[in-house]
Amino acid sequence: MTTALLIAVVLLAVLTIFNLILVLGLIRRQRSLGTGQPMLTTPAGRRPGDFETSTVDGRGLSRDGLPGTALFGFFSTTCPACHDRLGDFREAAARHSGAAYAVVVRDGGAVEPMLAGLGDTPVVVEDPDGPVASAFGVQGFPAFVLVRAGVIESSGVRVPVPA
Structure with a gap:
């Protein structure tokens, strides 16, 4: 045995x-x-789709009205990693020489803690498949996109740093 x-x-x-x-x-x-980072948005070198919306403080935002350089952060209210990255994005937005926008997708979680974590950064709050997330082809969260001259320069799961 x-x-x-x-x-x-x-x-x-x-x-x-x-x-x-x-x-x-x-x-x-x-x-x-x-490649090191999963592809969560429309790839670099392409233009985002057309969109028109407004931030929570009433400022209009559209693809054709973007400034020369814009940094976008896409967050979901039910994503733990999104809550962890709010501070990183807020700091990157403060250092960024162009405009910066946070897009919070309301999918069942509370929006208020995310708004507080983003500080003075202009925020768009939208439902899943909202106009901005759809225009950028967002497929996962958090996602960060740097747009220069209307074209996506870089994107990924970490805040992109301008070249």
């Missing part, structure tokens, strides 16, 4: 080690194929 048990334990250990090696190899291959 102990011989059979010993063989089973050794076989299980060998299979576990083989599985670990296989998983590590797959992770390495995935990293070598990836």
